[in-house]
Amino acid sequence: MIAAPSTLRSIALEQPATIRVFESFHLDYCCGGNRPLAQACAEKGLDVDAVLAALAGSVAQQTADEDFTQATLGALIQHIVATHHAYVRSELPRLLPMAGKAAAKHGPKHPELIQIEKQLQQLADELLAHLTKEELILFPYIEALDGMKNGGSAPHACFPTVEFPIQAMVQEHEGAGALLEEMRAATRGFQPPVDTCPTVAGLYDGLDAFERDLHRHIHLENNLLFPRAIALEKEELAVK
Numbered sequence: 001m002i003a004a005p006s007t008l009r010s011i012a013l014e015q016p017a018t019i020r021v022f023e024s025f026h027l028d029y030c031c032g033g034n035r036p037l038a039q040a041c042a043e044k045g046l047d048v049d050a051v052l053a054a055l056a057g058s059v060a061q062q063t064a065d066e067d068f069t070q071a072t073l074g075a076l077i078q079h080i081v082a083t084h085h086a087y088v089r090s091e092l093p094r095l096l097p098m099a100g101k102a103a104a105k106h107g108p109k110h111p112e113l114i115q116i117e118k119q120l121q122q123l124a125d126e127l128l129a130h131l132t133k134e135e136l137i138l139f140p141y142i143e144a145l146d147g148m149k150n151g152g153s154a155p156h157a158c159f160p161t162v163e164f165p166i167q168a169m170v171q172e173h174e175g176a177g178a179l180l181e182e183m184r185a186a187t188r189g190f191q192p193p194v195d196t197c198p199t200v201a202g203l204y205d206g207l208d209a210f211e212r213d214l215h216r217h218i219h220l221e222n223n224l225l226f227p228r229a230i231a232l233e234k235e236e237l238a239v240k
């Protein structure tokens with residue numbers, strides 16, 4: 001249970017999910033983290049009960065596991081973009097500076113942090129380009145196929161069948177998943193070393209959540225969207 005007399009640092013170390021809340025209120029949980037939460041809130045003119053509620057919410061928050069098996073392909077794409085693409089675009093700019101700070105401060109003693117920073121940058125470069133390809137090429141094509149059921153015209157494509165870009169996307173998913181798996185292995189399952197600061201705990205918590213979200217995101221694409229898009233193309237365009 002998170003309480004007002006606890007220090008920010010102890011809360012952040014015990015419940016790394018709370019670090020997002022500290023960041024959103026600009027409460028220093030790191031270098032100045034040895035102060036009780038109540039005192040830190042008073043200094044900033046924050047309502048301690050509101051901060052406590054946000055902290056509890058961050059711990060309890062769980063991703064709603066919605067059933068998209070019956071959704072239209074258009075609705076599924078909208079969900080993927082609004083939920084998972086938006087998450088990738090908001091988390092990477094938050095995690096990259098944390099990885100840089102962690103590598104600079106603790107890299108000499110914990111060289112895996114230097115590797116994490118490099119791999120996260122590679123993941124960001126590849127994944128952001130991947131999202132753009134999906135949003136500009138693949139998803140509009142699938143949405144147009146979906147619209148044919150309501151009288152829409154056949155989509156124009158720069159590929160002979162949707163299976164071509166899908167194969168490329170599936171390969172890129174494997175690359176992203178493998179990078180996170182390597183990061184997880186190098187950090188013993190995203191366990192921060194005991195002699196590091198809360199930034200490392202926050203980074204590892206963020207990477208752990210990022211990997212979980214990516215798994216759900218890839219599942220929706222590889223296992224739901226892509227097979228249905230291939231079947232729909234065959235149905236609507238009689239592609240062999």
Ligand SMILES: [Fe+2]
Binds near residue numbers: 131134
């Ligand atoms: Fe995606």
Ligand SMILES: [Fe+2]
Binds near residue numbers: 134169
């Ligand atoms: Fe994807």
